[in-house]
Each structure stands twice: as structure tokens, then as C-alpha cells.
Amino acid sequence: MDNNSYILQMQSITKEFPGVRALDDVNLSVRTGTIHSICGENGAGKSTLMKVLSGVYPYGTYDGKIIFMGKEMKFKNIKESESAGIAIIHQELTMIPELSITENIFMGNEILRNGLIDWAEEKRRTYDILKKVGLSINPDILIKHLGVGQQQLVEIAKALSKNVKLLILDEPTSALNEADSANLLELMKDLKSRGITCIMISHKLNEIAAISDAVTVIRDGHTVESYDVVAGEVDEDKIIKAMVGRSIENRYPEHKSCPGNVIFEVNNWCVEDPDVEGRMVCKHASFNVRAGEIVGFAGLMGAGRTELMRSIFGKNYGIYRGGTIKIKGKEVKLNSVESAIKHGVAYVPEDRKNLGLNLLDCIRTTVVAADLDKITKRGLLDLNEEKIAAEDYRNQLKIKTSHVDKGVTTLSGGNQQKVVLSKWMFTEPDILILDEPTRGIDVGAKYEIYKLIHQLADAGKAVILVSSELPELLGMADRIYTIFEGSITGEISAAEADQEILMKRMTITSKE
Template sequence: MSNIILEMRNITKEFPGVKALDNVNLKVREGEIHALCGENGAGKSTLMKVLSGVYPYGTYTGDILFQNQVCTFKDIKQSEELGIVIIHQELALIPELSIAENIFLGNEIAKSGVINWNVTSMKTRELLKKVGLEESPNTKVDSIGVGKQQLVEIAKALSKEVKLLILDEPTASLNEDDSENLLNLLLAFKEQGMSAIIISHKLNEIEKVADSITIIRDGQTIETLDVKKDKVNEDRIIKGMVGRDLTNRYPERTPKIGKTIFEVKNWNVYHPLHTERKVIDDVNLHIRQGEIVGIAGLMGAGRTELAMSIFGKTYGKKISGEIIKDGKQVEIPDVATAINNGLAYVSEDRKGNGLILIDDIKQNISLPNLNKISKNFILDRNKEISVAEEYRKKLRIKTPSIFQKAGNLSGGNQQKIVLSKWIYSEPDILILDEPTRGIDVGAKYEIYTIINELVSEGKGILMISSELPELLGMCDRIYTLNEGRITGEVTRAEANQEVLMTYMTKSKVRG
């Protein structure tokens, strides 16, 4: 593993008003898994986009050497021809096409413009076998889960004779089992001599698979660590990322819990398309003033479906049951009514449902609350700017300007914009669906602090998370959900990962 397959020298990349990369250096050895770590906005994804040709030669300064050859990629196709393949955090598959069509899209096996489907299917089966998938090549991508879609992306990369595989947050949307399978597959590829670069905020995964770690902070290379030689652990990585020891991952809070302010009773929801299938089954839960209540469940348990059905019935059909707020039953048939009744919902999909990426920060913050900055249906632009500036400072959103497009910001800062717009609506109940997904430990701590500030003001929080340590570190009570049913209710004092996992896998209600 002593031979260097990739070297990036003094890479500098600037955007209007921002130096994203400042003389970054990176060396990757043949046959190793090299991790790239850093806070949101540190420049990790930007560096990989420079390497893969997303940002073409001439838009940055510095040199890329791959297998001792100087590279001046003008697009992704040129980097892929040399065997450098990147799999982005947002999967680039076309749901309506089959697995085979997706794998060979743009790289079709054809003669005289006619695709040879027999050879395509045969090669697809070979590739799927390599990644451990038993699906038919003709299976449509939208009919398989996210974990399997990630494996299809890797099969697609293998079809391009990959020598250096780049994975950007590959397990961000996966459950524990799918994550474990993916990491084991990566280790198997390493045994076969493949090199890989992995970007991940899940430091336990980095510790498990990486041979070397390069840490980037504020667009600059901080250090490169040899995992075994330097005896690297999570705390050591965090210190490099944030520039200080982060002794406590979760900010201290002394709960001041008051009366019950929100209840859901006998809540039933059916699938929007397959209306005979019950997705949420007779759920009962309550939230008290100043309380953080967690929802724990495996993928497909119905957590998001429950949250969306409560928030203005944005998911499901044949919804029945009661919502009681401040002791009175309320009808919440749509989002506008939900907001008017003091509810807010931070979606797990901040890019798809939480933000308008082509709009600037100020417009995203004000969008659900236009009535607060309008008079006689005329928008007060000065007030809109003032509000955006207030929340930029209050939530420490890292941006050169509130006129910056939301899509140009890091994941952690985008999440702060989503929180800003809903906090500005002054909700009594805030539903947080995967509030720290794809966010680094430093930004997580800041968001946890914001959550604690909200409950200290007497608000109630319903928090959904796939990360059990996060629920254990933040919540006062945790409900477990399985197959759309509440199977347990656990207090902070009695909760641990083993207890939660036991109830999460039970089909009957704890009693």
C-alpha cells in the first residue's frame, strides 16, 4: 500500500465571496480506504467535485495527479474514463428505469445504435452478484429500498472499471443493517485492491473501515492520520475537525416539564395509494410543556408517516383519531391550519421538502410566515431582511450574506435555515424528523443547543431519529414504533440502546 494512486496538490477553489478550498493537499495510497473528515462547509464535497471533474480544470488552481499522470478533467466523463467514480450523497438513479437501464445509462452496450439487451442483462447480473444483490436486472429502481439503490450505484461504478471509488455520505440514509452491509462490501473491495475515498459524519464507521484519515477545516488541510499507527479514535477525529475537544456530545439541560399541551389519540392512517393497507395503527402519544419526546423505530416502522399525518394530514388516506391541543380537540386538515394551531414540521428531506434551494436565505426563512411581514397583502422587504439577519445571527448560520442561495450552503447551515423558518412561526409543538441527518458533530451540537433553548421556553418537541444515542442524549421520554404501532414508552432513566431495540422489534405493545 506504499504506492500513491492519487495526489492533489495545493487545490484552491473560490466561489463568489467564499474561498471554499485553500491550498488543500491529499494523498491516497493504492488499495486503501481513505476517509475525508470535516465539519459541514469544510470543503470535503467541493474537493471531491474538483477531483471528479464536476468543477472542471480552470475553475480551480492546483494539480491533480492520478497514477502519476497530471489530470485536467473538463467533465465527469473524463475522470470516469481513468477509473475515478464518485457516488454522491443524493443518489443519481432514475426511479422509472430498470436496474439494468440505470447501470448502463450513458454507457450502453450497443452496436450501430441498437442496445444488446441480452448482454446488458447478463453483465448486470454479474455486477449485482458482486455487490450482493439478487434482484432481477428488469426490476424498476423505485420498487427497491434506499439501501439496495445504494448498491445499484456501486454496481454502476463497477461497470466503469473503477480504480478509485469516492463515496460521499454513503450511509446517511441507510439503516444499521444496510450500513453494515455497505461497509463490509467496501472492505471486500479493498481486499481486491480497489482504492476508495469515503466522506462520512458517522465517525464510528470511519474508525471501522478507514486506513488513513485526512481532516479538513475551513477549507484547509489540518492533518492526515494513520488509523492504526496513530491509534485514532472518535475523540481524536473530533478534535481535528472542530479545533477543540468536544467532551460532551449533548449539551446539558435541566428539564422543566409542565402540563400536557399536545395529545394524539387512537390515530389511524392508511397508505395513500394502497388504501387497504394500514400504516399507522391506533397510536396514542402525548407531549408536555418543556419536554423532548422521541420516536424510535427501524426503517419502515412508520415514523415519518406518523409525523406527516399529524402535520396537516400531508400523508395518508382514511385518517381517523383525535388531536388535542391545550385540552381542546382540534381539526387539522391541512398545513395552513397546522401552522395556525401552533404546529411546525422539520422534514427529514431538507433539500426536497424543507427548502427552495434556488431561493435565497431570507426568502426561505420568511416563506411560511408571509403574513407576519406583510400588511394589506404587501410584503415589507425591509422587515424580511431584518428577520433573516436576526436568525442568521441567532442560529449562527455561516454565510457571507442572507442573499446567498440556500443550495450553496452546507448541510448543517441548510438545516439551520429550516429551523429558522419554523421557529419564526412561533410554534408550540415542533416535530423534528431526523434533524441532524448528514450533519457533522460540531453542527449537531449547535442544533441540540437550539432545541434545548426551545424547550426551555416551554415548547414541546417530538423528535424522530435513526440514531439511538441521539435520542438517548436528548429526550425526556421515548416511544418505540414498529409496523405503525407504539410498542413501548420509556423514560430517560430506564432507556438504553438494548431496551429501545427490544421494543423496536416487538410487534405487540409493551404491557
């Protein structure tokens, strides 16, 4: 095949971080004038690959070759890749909310006349470019007054203003509602017809199937498969198989669970996004958990898992739009985190450093932080009780530290997570929600956390395990709910589930 028909070839890209090989001999070839989809699980290396391509990781920090439009490229920074004609639209939008559309589009590329900005010219061009992306709005509007969908279009318009040849969209629809998503996909087809090549990173298979001409699947830093397809006729099962085809080794401790009665029930839970009006992050979610049962929640990033859990946990996230909670058969209203804790609910957040821990604290004060009443005697904290509790959990959970008075930042990720778990075990909850409890933890520590989860279940607690690692859910949970775009799309017992079934329900809205 003629090399010139490829706009981009990335050959044997290898990128290492201290201790981790994020990309290992990855190859990617993108034909001119196509929409090329890249898919893979969270953490598979998709974003790292795009950062290598766009110069975020400069030439020299990775091995391999990038050939763009027939020439080998050695980007030192984003500016260089941009001037070559590569633009990347990130998941998190990067515009300045307090400035107008015009100002944002020409940010860093201002049109100057006699050393001053030529506003008239900038506005005229902005107007033209906005038309190309199907927006007919006043270019003076401030970015903060636009919806997320429109912002994304402006972001694309900005890329177009720089004469882009290759447009990379990193999970472009993850923050959009359905109408905006459909609109965006239409725009991508339109761009394609105008000769702009697009790379779309996504794990929404229906979108990939609808518009892509080629698919590359990355798994654990390797290219697994790469093939051309005819848009609209993509074999979803084939992609799913490639995405999850990892073998489950013996990474999960043996466990026999004996579930009791249903003690936690959520019905028709609805939550609206606090930032995007009208976008529902949870749509009529209903589920239940038994005492002593481990219930898994499978869903990809942005599916609404965390939002659902944080909303249940004392309405800590979003705007509550309806739904009921029953604990041990009795309906309860959890209007604050404090009342949720009082009712025996505990939530271990996914973002340990920003939500789980006060990094200024030491282990001793962290362990008791969620239930200070327990060590309060006649209005004063009993520091001795506190120390005893901390020592107790240190021994029980084998937290590796020289002393409980050490700061939590001195601990490794796994030990930090144990401290967070201690903090919640200290509240003696009946229902334990664990959101990605093993993220960023090495394999050995994971095993210990798994054993701990089993112990908690054996002690009769209802455990909810949210994870984006399917093998983890299959290895740990008794029952798994799948969640996609805020809806619960399936419930399946772990014995009957496999990764393909789950991945299908996590990426496609159920058609039942």
C-alpha cells in the first residue's frame, strides 16, 4: 500500500514512566480523510499515546517514530505539533470562561495590525469559522455563557482556525447530552467530507460504530488490533473482545459469600448535573444490596457511577431530582453526609488525594475523623482512645508505618487507602460504598484490600464495589450492575457474567 495515503504513522511507540511502561511498541496508522477510532479500557494508554503525538511528552522522552504527512516529526511541545496541523480537543475543555469566543479562538494567535489586535478582522474570521461548525451565535459572547456542547464546538472551531489537518478528539461526547452528542458526530462526518482527518478516542461503541472508518484497540499499552471498517457496520463484539481479552489470573482471594436480607435499597434515583442544566447524570437508578453481599457497579469513566454514589451519600453531589432510599426496610432521608454516616452508610471516594484524605493530617487523626463522637467524652476528645483506635487499625489492616503519628503523605498509595478504609470502618457502617478502592495501588496491596473487603462482607456488611476494572468486579462481586450514561443497564450475577457481556452493557444503551 502506498505510504502517502496515510496522514499519520506512529511506529513502535514506547513510553515509560518510573516503574510503569505505559506504552509498549504501539503502532498506529491513520489514513488521510478518515475517521479513526481508538478504543480501550480506562488506563489502557490511549491518552498517553495522544500526548506523545501532540508533543506534551516531547521528542526524546519516548522511543519510536512519528511520521506525519510523509515526514518524520520530532515535536518538542504542543506549539510545534499545532503548527504542523495536529490539534487535540481534550476531555476537559481548556478555554478561558471569562473571555469571549473571539478572544479564545485567537488566543496565542492574535491577528495584529501595527502591534495592536485587529478586532474587526478577528471577529469576521470567527464568524466564518463558527459557521463551519454549525454555530450561528455572536462571537462576543463569553465562553462561560455557552453550554458544554457549544463550548466543544468552539474548541473545534479554534482548531479549524489554525488550519488543522488532523483533529484528535479525546472522549468528545463524555460530557455531552444526547442531542449535543449526535450533533457532534454529524459535524465530524462533515469535517471528514472537507478533508480533515479525525482521530476519536472513545469507549462508546455505538458512536464508534456509527462513524468510524477504522478502529484501533489498545490494551495495557499494546496495540491489540487495528483494522478498517465500513462506517455503520462495525462488529461491536469484536471490539469488546479485543478490549477485555486479558486473562484473569489468580489475583483474587478465595471467598464464599452468604448474603442475608436486603438491607439497602435505592429506588428511582435521579440526579441532575450541577454544572450543565438539564443533563441528568443519574436516570431512575434502582438497585439493592443484601447484608454480607458484595455488589459490583461496572461502568466506564463518566458513566455516572461516582455521581450516583456521592448523591446517595448525603446528596454530596449534584442536584437531587427524586428517588428514595430504604435501609433495613425503613425509608430514610439522607440529606447530609453527617446523617448518611449516622444511618450507617460509608463512602470511600475514588479520588483518594483530593476527596479521601486531608494530606496535612497524620494517621491517628485521620482514622477517627469521620466519627469524632465516638471518642468524645464529656465534650472533649479522648486522645488516648484515639491512639488506641489508630493502633488497632494499624495492626488489623497491617498499615506499614513506623508510627501512627506519621503524616498520611509518608505512606504508599496502598497504605493510604488502608488508612481511608480504617476511617470508614471506624464508623461501623452497615453499608460500605467503595469507589475504585484499588486505583493506583500495586498488585500486592490490592490483594490485601480484597481480603479486607471479604472480611467486611463476612461481618454482615453490605458492600458496594464500584470499579472500572472488569476482572476485579468479576473476581470480587457476587452480583454486578452495569451503568451507562446514568442509567442502570443491567443486573447480572457474577457467576453468569463475563467481560464481554459486561462491556456490552457498559457501552450500549439497553434496547429492551
